[in-house]
Amino acid sequence: MFKRLCIIGTGLIGGSIARAARAQGLCQEIVAFGREKNQPNLQLAKDLGVIDQFYTHISAALDHADLVIIATPVGSMQSIFELIKPYWSATALYSDAGSTKASVVSAIEAVFGHVPNNFVPAHPIAGAERSGVDASNAELFKNRRLIITPLNNTDPQAVEKLTRFWEQIGSSVSEMSVEHHDTVLAATSHLPHILAFALVGLLGRKDEQREIFKYAAGGFKDFTRIASSDPTMWLDICLANKQDIIPLIRQFKAELSNIEQLLVDDQSQQLFDTFTYARNARQRFLDTLDD
CATH class of the missing domain: 1.10.3660.10 (6-phosphogluconate dehydrogenase C-terminal like domain)
Known part of the structure; x- marks a missing residue:
């Protein structure tokens, strides 16, 4: 379905997305981006087979990626968008896994001046007591809800592709407005x-x-x-x-x-x-x- 999935934020949610995508054969390669201080966690993700490779330079992580999912805490979203902006690809699909949506939309608007039409805000309604990539599992999203909050300018094809991705890893996808x-x-x-x-x-x-x-x-x-x-x-x-x-x-x-x-x-x-x-x-x- 995708050639290269890039996960930004390889914790419980990001790691579980990677595991689920691999289990369902939804991408050929899975890579991750993280700060240099998070190299031990990234190395653990690689050692566990959650990802194929990791990078501490955003350009390398995004190179040839056709699906990018941001799974960091919502407070860091604006800084992540600032990193991504110079390398944003019109042909890739971008999404997030944040638990609030208005703040994510505001963050990307602050960086781009608008919300690119190939960014689809999303929120998997799933979690666990433990955090970290070692707590991730491929079944975390199975029979759980995934909410997509497209905007007026969001590309319908991007919404459809993201919907199919989440459905294939077991989620029930719903759409609603950011505010709702x-x-x-x-x-x-x-x-x-x-x-x-x-x-x-x-x-x-x-x-x-x-x-x-x-x-x-x-x-x-x-x-x-x-x-x-x-x-x-x-x-x-x-x-x-x-x-x-x-x-x-x-x-x-x-x-x-x-x-x-x-x-x-x-x-x-x-x-x-x-x-x-x-x-x-x-x-x-x-x-x-x-x-």
């Missing part, structure tokens, strides 16, 4: 991560923390699993999408305050109704997964 993507992901991914970080931070600072964690049940482990996520990546995501996250935090604080008052007033029926509504809402969500 960021609003939806703020509620379904970004806020839950913040809540998990906050809860674990709260309990971790208590004097009796060892006893708290010793007696934590499985529900605690399940709910706080995402607090093991990469702090650097989530710092970038939260800053990039704070305009959607902050209103949700305020709404969540209001929900907690309401429950607090119900407890203060011993309003058992209202508490029961609140818990019942939440349970039923979650069941409706689970039912949609079975459709």
Whole structure:
């Protein structure tokens, strides 16, 4: 399908894209670009067979590449586009794997003055507790959603090629606007991560923390699993999408305050109704997964 896939950012996501593409025979060669300080990670990726070769000079990495996927934290996107710009090819397909889309679009606009029509913003809805290329696997995107957020000027053929690429590595591809993507992901991914970080931070600072964690049940482990996520990546995501996250935090604080008052007033029926509504809402969500 592609002659040369260039991955920029060979961590969990970038490494898993490379592994999946190789497993499905979607490219003849896979290379990676990284900074000189990241050579040990790049060498590990090569030793693991994730990539065929790596480069610390962007021109060499992009040479003859017909598919380029940027899988770095969203906060570094503008600097990556600045590196790529002198070597941008009109015949290649470019995309990203960022968890926020407005910030990525703003970053490329800041560098190019516009969004090139062969750049297709995308976001694989997949992840894992562990980060790094050694945690990557070819099955990470199987039966997971991939959201493409094309712009008005995006080349339809580029969208079609990227869609086929992700479908062939097992993803279910959806399209939505940049703005809608960021609003939806703020509620379904970004806020839950913040809540998990906050809860674990709260309990971790208590004097009796060892006893708290010793007696934590499985529900605690399940709910706080995402607090093991990469702090650097989530710092970038939260800053990039704070305009959607902050209103949700305020709404969540209001929900907690309401429950607090119900407890203060011993309003058992209202508490029961609140818990019942939440349970039923979650069941409706689970039912949609079975459709």
